[in-house]
Amino acid sequence: MSVDFEAEYRSCYGRVFGLCLRLLGGNVLAEDAAHDAFVRAYRSLERYDPAQPFAAWVLGIARNHCIDLLRRRRRGGVRFGDEADEVAAAESESVEGVDALLANERSARVRAAIAALPEKYRVPIVLAYYDESSYDEIAAVLGITRNHVGVLLLRGKQALRRTLAPTEEEEE
Amino acid sequence: MTCPTELSLSMFADDALEARNAAEVELHLAGCERCRSRVAALRDEARALRRALAYDAATAVVPAFVQPTTVGAMGVAAGVALVLAGVFSIARGLIDAAVPDAFRWFNPLDTGGIVNLLVRAGVFLMSERGSALIASIFDAVGGSTVLALLLWGAAAVGRRIRGPMLMACVVCAFALQPAPSHAVEIRHEEKGAVSIAAGETIDDTLIAFGETVEVNGNVAGDLIAFGKRIVVRGNVAGLVIAGGESVTLDGVIDGSVIAGGESLEIGSHRIGRNFYGGGESITVGDTAAIEQNVIVGGEKVAIAGHVGRDVVGAADEIEVASTIGGALTTYAKQLTLLAPARIAGDVRAHGLETKDHVVVSPGAVIAGELTTTLEKLPGEKNRYLTAHFYGWELVWYAAALVTGVALLWIVPALRRVPFDGAADGLRSAGYGLVALVATPIIAVLACLTVIGLPLGVIALLLWVVGIYVAKLVVGQLVGTRLMETVAQRHTHFAVAFAVGLFVVMLASNLPIIGGLIRFGVTLVGFGLLVLFVRDVVFDDPFEND
Numbered sequence: 001m002s003v004d005f006e007a008e009y010r011s012c013y014g015r016v017f018g019l020c021l022r023l024l025g026g027n028v029l030a031e032d033a034a035h036d037a038f039v040r041a042y043r044s045l046e047r048y049d050p051a052q053p054f055a056a057w058v059l060g061i062a063r064n065h066c067i068d069l070l071r072r073r074r075r076g077g078v079r080f081g082d083e084a085d086e087v088a089a090a091e092s093e094s095v096e097g098v099d100a101l102l103a104n105e106r107s108a109r110v111r112a113a114i115a116a117l118p119e120k121y122r123v124p125i126v127l128a129y130y131d132e133s134s135y136d137e138i139a140a141v142l143g144i145t146r147n148h149v150g151v152l153l154l155r156g157k158q159a160l161r162r163t164l165a166p167t168e169e170e171e172e
Numbered sequence: 173m174t175c176p177t178e179l180s181l182s183m184f185a186d187d188a189l190e191a192r193n194a195a196e197v198e199l200h201l202a203g204c205e206r207c208r209s210r211v212a213a214l215r216d217e218a219r220a221l222r223r224a225l226a227y228d229a230a231t232a233v234v235p236a237f238v239q240p241t242t243v244g245a246m247g248v249a250a251g252v253a254l255v256l257a258g259v260f261s262i263a264r265g266l267i268d269a270a271v272p273d274a275f276r277w278f279n280p281l282d283t284g285g286i287v288n289l290l291v292r293a294g295v296f297l298m299s300e301r302g303s304a305l306i307a308s309i310f311d312a313v314g315g316s317t318v319l320a321l322l323l324w325g326a327a328a329v330g331r332r333i334r335g336p337m338l339m340a341c342v343v344c345a346f347a348l349q350p351a352p353s354h355a356v357e358i359r360h361e362e363k364g365a366v367s368i369a370a371g372e373t374i375d376d377t378l379i380a381f382g383e384t385v386e387v388n389g390n391v392a393g394d395l396i397a398f399g400k401r402i403v404v405r406g407n408v409a410g411l412v413i414a415g416g417e418s419v420t421l422d423g424v425i426d427g428s429v430i431a432g433g434e435s436l437e438i439g440s441h442r443i444g445r446n447f448y449g450g451g452e453s454i455t456v457g458d459t460a461a462i463e464q465n466v467i468v469g470g471e472k473v474a475i476a477g478h479v480g481r482d483v484v485g486a487a488d489e490i491e492v493a494s495t496i497g498g499a500l501t502t503y504a505k506q507l508t509l510l511a512p513a514r515i516a517g518d519v520r521a522h523g524l525e526t527k528d529h530v531v532v533s534p535g536a537v538i539a540g541e542l543t544t545t546l547e548k549l550p551g552e553k554n555r556y557l558t559a560h561f562y563g564w565e566l567v568w569y570a571a572a573l574v575t576g577v578a579l580l581w582i583v584p585a586l587r588r589v590p591f592d593g594a595a596d597g598l599r600s601a602g603y604g605l606v607a608l609v610a611t612p613i614i615a616v617l618a619c620l621t622v623i624g625l626p627l628g629v630i631a632l633l634l635w636v637v638g639i640y641v642a643k644l645v646v647g648q649l650v651g652t653r654l655m656e657t658v659a660q661r662h663t664h665f666a667v668a669f670a671v672g673l674f675v676v677m678l679a680s681n682l683p684i685i686g687g688l689i690r691f692g693v694t695l696v697g698f699g700l701l702v703l704f705v706r707d708v709v710f711d712d713p714f715e716n717d
Contacts, residue, residue, distance in 0.1 A: 071588075110220065150186075
């Protein structure tokens, strides 16, 4: 085993913690989850392929662990909805207001809006735009189809646009 | 030409469309200004999301990495536990041999004794709430226990739910405000006598310490007296707590008496409630009248006079010559009933198998039944050879199976209780041990306060249910793991549970180590339950920091 686990731990803890924080939405939860992820990594170190970046490997473990936690919390598992229903809902909304997000350059407000999203939208958004996971990776970890991932991302973004759309008072 | 759907454009902007579809969209974009600007806006939006979600990893405080427990450490822990268990059982054996049978229930290492003691303590505390002093002490003790429990809970589970927990503490602190403070008068003489003269009246509770404490006057509250020699001839309106080498109570006492001493003599014409006594020699004189119960333990106990209800005595020798309104229960080497004893209820004598264990002299009357229980361990049969054993185990299994399947069906999350190897086992066993021991203690204490009573009762009920469900949880866990390892496939939860439960039942019935396994299973299962409840109840996904 040629990995210097301690050094790797120190160097990628921040990213792992960030992912847990964005997925779970609480500092304490994120600390626990990040710790658990590293413990799992430590235990399965012999399965680690040094050809792959260590950070990516641990992030993968953390991602799965957080999804597990979310599933368990929801008892019956996180429900990502019926794909067809979500498609219909997504298409019925107009694209206008795309710039709602852009207009809100104050990231904190966007972040708060993301944190307030229902889990089924928040998780894919965090995975896609924080974790930079591909649609296929997200589909695999959530156990849904790739197209469904696209729909959830679109619906999530539509919800964000609604939340962040400037109110009439602000427009004046 | 129709424009691509919103979904296609969104996926295209994320570079997630399949090549063929992407090419089509690309072709369309070349000729559609509106869609081009849509895609550009979507890409800008994605960038804004990335910026918003970005987390500066450098700001994270990196906690030290704690290496998970290894198998070696587990081995050491198991070894230590075994050694402790060995020492414990040897100590228990020694104490068992040394403690006279009459006091066996008092042996702190005897679990039956502990439960007995707890129950007795609980019954005693409940029955003595009438005294203002005792009540305020209980309110304080019980109240602070509940408060401490809440604070501990807040600290343990609840950086997540700190707010509600603290709120609950504040509410409790208000609700538990002790009754208006009871006035107390303290008299203290290092050497010499504390004496309350015959005409004197103490309006409050009196606490007296001295070589000799002599109370000839009246006390309107409770009396607490400690000294070498205690004599009470006056009247006490409340409770009397007295301890000394020699304690003599002759006055009229409206409350209960709790007294301990080398020699204890009761001649009071009236004790309004109960008499609890402990000492080398305890004598209740023939003029004494105790309206409720007598509970005494000592070397030599002699009871005459009148007792309104039951008498329970534990001593080497017990002599009863009194009229007793209820039953007489004794734990003694020898019980003698002398004339003019008249016992309205039953007499239950527990003792050693010796000659003349119970002597009823002519003139003594037992209106109820006399039963003698002699402590002699019957030779144990090999239980594995009895049909009775298998029958009951089968009933137990069937009942547990039905309960467990129903439970796992109603609460599916219990099928996925997290368990990740030996370290988790140790962790949950730790939680289990704490919860198993602390719950009944805290519940009994909580029962002492008005606000805590329902909480305490609920906690006790949950505790009992938890002990049962603990085995089911472990059964489920074992079954799932077993099916995954052996069958290499996912089986229906009920099948896995049935298998696991069977394994657990089998293991707990192994000779010699079965008891240990049963105990371990209960600990781990109880701990897992506690952790599970904590996870379900206290994790708030949308908490803002």
